[in-house]
Amino acid sequence: MIKVQFLDDSVRLLSSIVYRIILVIFGIVIIFTSTNVFSYSHYLMLTVSYVSIVGLLYFRVHKISILRLFFDFAYIGIILYGKPMNDILSMSFLYLPIINSPNFSGRRRNISLYVVTLLFFLGLNGINDWWKIFVVISFFAIIGYLENIRSSISMLAEDIFETIDESYVKNLQLNKTHRVYREIIKKIQDSRFSDSFPIEGIYCLSLEDKKYRIVNTSKYVFNVNFVDFENVFNELEKNGIVKNANLLIDEKPIKNNICMKIEQDEISYLFAVVLSKRGLYIYVPFLINSVLRVALARVANILAIEWKVRKVKKEYFDKLNQNIEYFESAADTMHFLNNKFSPLKSYITMAERLDSMPPGKKRDSYEQNAKKTRERARRSLEIIVERAENLLEMKNDLLFRSLERYSIGKLFSLIRRTWQEHFDTDRFETYWPKSDHDREVLLNEDGIYLVLSNIIDNMTKHNDGQYGIKFENEQGQYVVEFYNNFKKENKEKLLKLASEFMSEETAEIEMRKRNGLVIMKKILKQMPIEFELKVENTIYVFSLSFKEA
């Protein structure tokens, strides 16, 4: 990740060089337009010396900005010596270092620079009213101080934002937001604002229907509660912030706190920032609005992403569970059937046995038992049918029935993403017009993903070096052709497979041997997608045709 600092340094170096070029040109203009104390040759020597020394300081000795500033003032002083200071050119020339000040004094203007410039002015112009010096310096000091604070807040904010970004981008701290809170707290505690804003902890709660729940916290706690949450909630709705709410953390009252409401997508978060003692409120509004609120908004963004990822994961696992349940149920069902068929099977044997059993007491007992078994068999059959219906219903639900409108652009992205799960390089021939990207087709996303995954997986297994996808437009249909060549010895097998797959008459029992294809066919039949599996010479082609919705 390119650090902001590096970019800032590069820009500042460039500005610094440009400033000195301007300084030299400005100096030359003043020399040629004013009355000079020294001769032109002296000024020429001065200029050459200045350029050489400053150039050396740039390229041989880095980061000696104070030294460069010294030579800037020396150059300016000598140029302006003996010239009237009430001239606009001279005044502007003298103030150039102040204008350029962020380039050598960091991000803020240093008060001492104003003082040096003022002294130069007085030195060149002569001192008349001393009291004016103090007035000027005082105002400069106030402005300098405010700028200093502003700059410190800005630097702290940048530092914290970078920390947050690095935590997530570099360290993949998803689900570890509590660590980010600790970094934020540490940054503030290490800054000049540690006394005026003695932050101790950050507690994040999610808000829904005037209720709150802990999301995460900078320290491990059991519970976070508000004594009168309704008031806090109303205040947050009105102003977005509440100071010193009646907050309890692990039943302990927390006097000094600032609660902020931050909304991200459809989720509202309440961040309770706890202070170890009452802070100096003069800085608090700036720190909250420029630093904390923005930083916590970034964190809220990550929390929202985490929530969405968890939601998707849950949906995936719910579906997976359904599948597992289905297969478990299928296995259970076989076991169940084996039990239930026992009386039926036995009754058939008993009936056959009775045909050859001679009359007598034995036969009577056998016949009585057979009747009981027959009743049992009848009941077992009823139970089997009931179970079969349940299982069929489960199976139907599994097969991706619900359809949604899906743009062509999105479909293309899905195909590409699925392709990239199996192959390193894209091998696409695309003839879909870009202007069609918003046109829509009807499909079930999970179902089509399963189909694509199966097709492409087969391509990885059976290709003999040649494979790819063609995206074509045929008679208003968006056709996707998955093709791959194959080894000659597999031709018969693949021809048979293609023929069986496409035939409606192939016995279920034959197709059941190729379970993956059976499932694919069933999924595709649920959607308005035409499909074809064929072998063209030595190329195996699976095509899907999507009609516009």
Place this chain on the structure above:
Amino acid sequence: MEILIFENEKVEVEGSFEAVNIDYYDSQLNFTYLASSQAIGDIQKVKNYALVIVDLSLSLKSEMDGYHLIREILKIQGHPDIVILTGALETTVNQKIEEMGLPFLPIIKKPVDLEDIYRKISTFL
């Protein structure tokens, strides 16, 4: 002759065992059905039976499944002969038997066949 059958779905098999009893043993066999491993109380009581038939998948309410019940019976000195009753694949059963260090035992497969019941129990009776 007393035969103990551990089977939680008695109604599915009792007619079949009774048919074998009538046809081959002139109703001389006396079957006792227990739905769970704990129903016998003291496991030593199995010695009162000439043969024990164990369904491998007893109900969830049973403290032991069929495999563990067999293992406990085998620990008893002078234990009766054991026959397995199951709807699972024979290969699966034998694999599990091997894993548990149990000896291979005769298996009556479900859905039960009258001839098969007779063949498996007649070895011991």
